[in-house]
Amino acid sequence: MGLLGIKRKDADYIPFTVMNYIFGGGGFSSRLMQRIRAERGYTYGIGSAFQAGRITGPFIISTFTPTATTVPVIEEILTVMEEFIREGVQARELEEAKRFLIGSFPLRLETPGQMAGELLKLELYDIPFDYLSSYPAAIGKVTLDEINSLASAYLLPEALILVAVGRVEEFLEPLRSWGDVEVVEYSEMTKGSFPPNTSRHASTT
Numbered sequence: 001m002g003l004l005g006i007k008r009k010d011a012d013y014i015p016f017t018v019m020n021y022i023f024g025g026g027g028f029s030s031r032l033m034q035r036i037r038a039e040r041g042y043t044y045g046i047g048s049a050f051q052a053g054r055i056t057g058p059f060i061i062s063t064f065t066p067t068a069t070t071v072p073v074i075e076e077i078l079t080v081m082e083e084f085i086r087e088g089v090q091a092r093e094l095e096e097a098k099r100f101l102i103g104s105f106p107l108r109l110e111t112p113g114q115m116a117g118e119l120l121k122l123e124l125y126d127i128p129f130d131y132l133s134s135y136p137a138a139i140g141k142v143t144l145d146e147i148n149s150l151a152s153a154y155l156l157p158e159a160l161i162l163v164a165v166g167r168v169e170e171f172l173e174p175l176r177s178w179g180d181v182e183v184v185e186y187s188e189m190t191k192g193s194f195p196p197n198t199s200r201h202a203s204t205t
Contacts, residue, residue, distance in 0.1 A: 001077060003159045005050040005059035008125040013052060014138045015146040016154070021097040022089055022147070023081075023155070024048025024061055029096060032061065035080050042069045042076065054125065059154065067167050071174045074162065081155050088148040102136045 006016055024032035024047050032046045046063035065073045109115050109132070122129055164171065168183055175181050 001062075001074075001160050001162045002058045002060040003154075003156060003161065005057050005154065006052050007056050008052040008054065009127065010052070012150060014135075015142045015150055016050065016052075018094070018097050018101065018139065018142045019089075019147045019150050019154075020048055020050055020059075021101060022093045023084055023151075026097060026100065029093075029100070031080050031084060032063075032077065036063065036073060036076050040072070040076060042073045046073075046077075067170050070164060070166060070171045074164075074175075074178075078157050078160075081157050085151050085155055088151070089144055091144060094142070094144055094147065098139055098142065101139050105135055105139075 006012055010016070022030065024030045027033060027047070028038070030047065032048060036042050036046050037044065043063045043065045046061070048059065048061045050059040051057035061077055063073060063077075109118060118132060119129065121127075122131055162175070162178070164175065172181065172183070
């Protein structure tokens with residue numbers, strides 16, 4: 001499931017990083033993992049991520065589940081998103097996110113290769129090099145009001161685009177209740193994508 005996120009140079013990049021950690025990017029600490037894996041048992045893993053580049057990138061929620069729980073998983077994701085917007089973030093969640101992001105930051109700069117990679121990204125996106133030294137303090141300044149405002153501005157259930165892969169006949173009708181549905185056969189998507197000596201297997205892959 002996805003929608004539009006932010007650009008890398010947006011002023012919201014740091015608070016957006018914190019918001020995403022709490023919502024779905026923080027592993028077992030995230031709202032999505034707690035609800036959909038720990039409480040419901042619908043999947044082994046679920047998460048959210050965003051790709052911020054020179055232009056606005058996507059914000060994506062991804063998971064996997066048995067066919068029978070495809071629709072319940074989608075319903076729970078929407079519920080978690082709606083609760084996140086309506087109820088906001090708790091102070092405890094914000095402090096946990098800050099501690100993790102600040103504490104793990106030095107691990108991203110352990111080797112010359114990692115440092116070079118971080119500097120390359122700053123150069124690519126035209127961001128001052130002092131970003132690295134100011135990052136921990138910037139994370140520490142993020143407030144509950146900022147997170148909750150971002151959630152209302154960017155987490156838009158009605159704007160989500162959903163891609164579901166599986167035995168479509170078992171969940172097609174429920175999906176139609178959320179909006180327009182386009183069915184694409186797997187054979188059409190893979191046509192011409194296999195080397196000649198494996199193409200005979202495409203229809204059964």
